[in-house]
Amino acid sequence: MGTIQKELGITYPIFQAGMAGGITTPELVAAVSNFGAFGQIGAGYLTAEELRDAIREVKKRTNKPFGVNLFVPEPTQDVNKSDIEMMNEQLLQISPTIQPVTDPSGDKHNEEYVKQIEVVVEEGVTACSFTFGSPQLDVIHCLKIEGIKVIGTATTVEEGMMLEESGVHYIVAQGSEAGGHRGTFIATKGDALIGTIALVPQMADHLHIPVIAAGGIADKRGIEAAYILGAEGVQLGSVFLPCNESGANPTYKKTLIAKNESDTALTKAFSGKWARGIQNEFMEKMKEVSVLPYPLQNTLTKALRAKAAKDQNPEKMSLWAGQALRLVTDECSVAEVLTKLTT
C-alpha cells in the first residue's frame, strides 16, 4: 500500500477532481469515497456557509475520507469602469436578455477564502487541495495542525518545487490535457502547457513528496501509465461528469458524451483565466475580445452562463472537459466508473 492510501485511509489513490460550479454534489463526493477512492468538494465558488453545508451533506452519506478543493485568491486587479461596460456590451450582444452586473464589487472572493479555511478546519475533512497558487504558509500550518493533508496543484516543475518548499503533502501535476482551469501560477518563458506524459516524470524526479497525475487520464491504461511515469496517485475529472450523481446539467452531460478528443480548446472567455472546455460559439466569438482579469470576468459572465444552462444551450455554457473525451462514453453510476478504473 502506497503512502497516499495509508495517509488518507483510502483503498485506491484515485482522486476525483474538485470540479467547481455545482458539479460535485454531496452524492458524487460520497459515492467516490464510499468506493474507496477520494471524493472532493469543488468549493472554489462556494461561500463559506455553502461549503459548511456541503461538507455536512457529504458526511451524512459517507464515513469515509473526503476532501475540499479551494481556489487560492489573487490580489484584485483594478479595472476601469469603461472596460466593465465594454465587456457587458460584448456579452449583451451574445446574450441580449441578460441583466449585466454593473457593480462587480459584491464578489468578495478574498474575504470568503479566509472563512472557507475556517470552515474546513471547523468541520474537519481529510485533505484540502488548492489550485491557482501556493496557499499561504499560515494556512498550510493551520491545516497541518488539525491533521488535514494539504495538496497543491502545479503545472510545471518550478511550481511543484515551490509548493513542496511551502510544506504541502502532495502535488497534483496537472498536464495540459486536463479539463477546466489551468492551475498555472508562475509565469514561464514557454507555454506551461506540459503534457502529462512529460510533466509527471520530470516532476517526480525533482520532488520528494508524492505526485498525483492529472490530465488526459480516463481509463485503466491512463492510470497504470501514470504510475509507471512516477505518480503515486491520479486525479480524474471528466469521467465523473456524466455520472448519475454529478451535478452537471443534462445538456453538458450529453455534449461530453458526444464530443471527441479534438473538440476542446483553451479559453479565457468565461472566467479571465485559461481553462479547457468543449469549443463552442461563445468561445469562438470571444476569441478576438480582450477579456477582463479573473475573477471579474467570471462575475460578469455569470448571468450569461446561467441563462444558457436554463435554456439548455451548449453554445454559451462553459463545458469544461479534458482531452480523453472518447473514453467518456455513457451515463452511469460512480461505482460503475470506479469499478472499470480499478478492475
Place this chain on the structure above:
Amino acid sequence: MGTIQKELGITYPIFQAGMAGGITTPELVAAVSNFGAFGQIGAGYLTAEELRDAIREVKKRTNKPFGVNLFVPEPTQDVNKSDIEMMNEQLLQISPTIQPVTDPSGDKHNEEYVKQIEVVVEEGVTACSFTFGSPQLDVIHCLKIEGIKVIGTATTVEEGMMLEESGVHYIVAQGSEAGGHRGTFIATKGDALIGTIALVPQMADHLHIPVIAAGGIADKRGIEAAYILGAEGVQLGSVFLPCNESGANPTYKKTLIAKNESDTALTKAFSGKWARGIQNEFMEKMKEVSVLPYPLQNTLTKALRAKAAKDQNPEKMSLWAGQALRLVTDECSVAEVLTKLTT
C-alpha cells in the same frame, strides 16, 4: 516480438524521429539502426539528389533497416509581392545584415517531392514515413509494391483513421508534447494539441494498425507508459539531438541541455506551420506579426536562421524541442542513449 519488430526487422520498436534540417546525419541514422532501433533520415528539406546521397551514406555505415521521413506537399498558396516585402522588412529589422529572398519561386518543393519518392524507391529503404498530410494513394501503392513500409503521422483520431483508410502500415500518434512541426492536416473544432497520454489510447481504440507514440517521451518510463496506453512502438526526437552523431549545431545542443520543460512554445514564425521549440527572441518578436504560409515563410527565414547558426546565436535559431527537456541531460553517443532506453 511485436508486429513492428517482425515487419521491419528491428530489435526495439523505437523510432528516431525524422528531424529535418541537417540533424539526422548518416552517422546518427546508422548508429540508431546499428543498435537495433529504427533510424530515419529527416529528408523534408532535402533535394532528391541530396536524399540519394544521404541514403547511400547511411548504407555505408549500416546494413540494418532504416527509413526516410518526407513532408507531404501542399498546394502552393498565392501570396502578394507586397506581403513578401513586408515580411522581408520585418526579418531585416531583426537581422539587419541578411540578404532577403525577393523571388521565393525557386523553392520547388512540390516537384522535388515526386523525385524524392522516386529516389526512395530506387535506392530502397525499409520504411518511408510522412508528415503534414496523407500521402497520395499512388505514392502509397508505389511504395508498397516495392515492399517499403509506409508510416503516417496523425495528431487526432480522425487523421489517424484517414491515414489507415489510405493504406499506410503504421501511424505515428503525435502528442502535443512533441518538438518540431505539428503534423496536423485536418482542421478541428478544438485545438488539435492532444497530449500523448490522451491521444494514444483513443487512437489505439479506433485503429486496426499499429500506433507509434510520439511526444514527451525521453526515457524508459515514457516508453513503458506508451506501451500500456496501447502503442506498439515509440518515436523519440529530442533525446537524440545532443548526441555526438547528431548534426545539431553546438549552440543548439548546449541550449537543449540547459532548458526545462516549460521553456518551449509553439510558433509559426520560422516556417509558417506550427512547431514546438525553445522560446527565444525571434519567436517573441514575431508573436504579433502575421506570418506567411508554409513553405514560403520557411524560405524567407532561411537566411536569418543560417546567420544565427553561424553566429552561434540561439535567440534567432529554430531550436525545435519537445517537453521532456529535463530528461535530455548530456552529450553522449547514440548507443549510450539507446542503452539507457532499453535496459
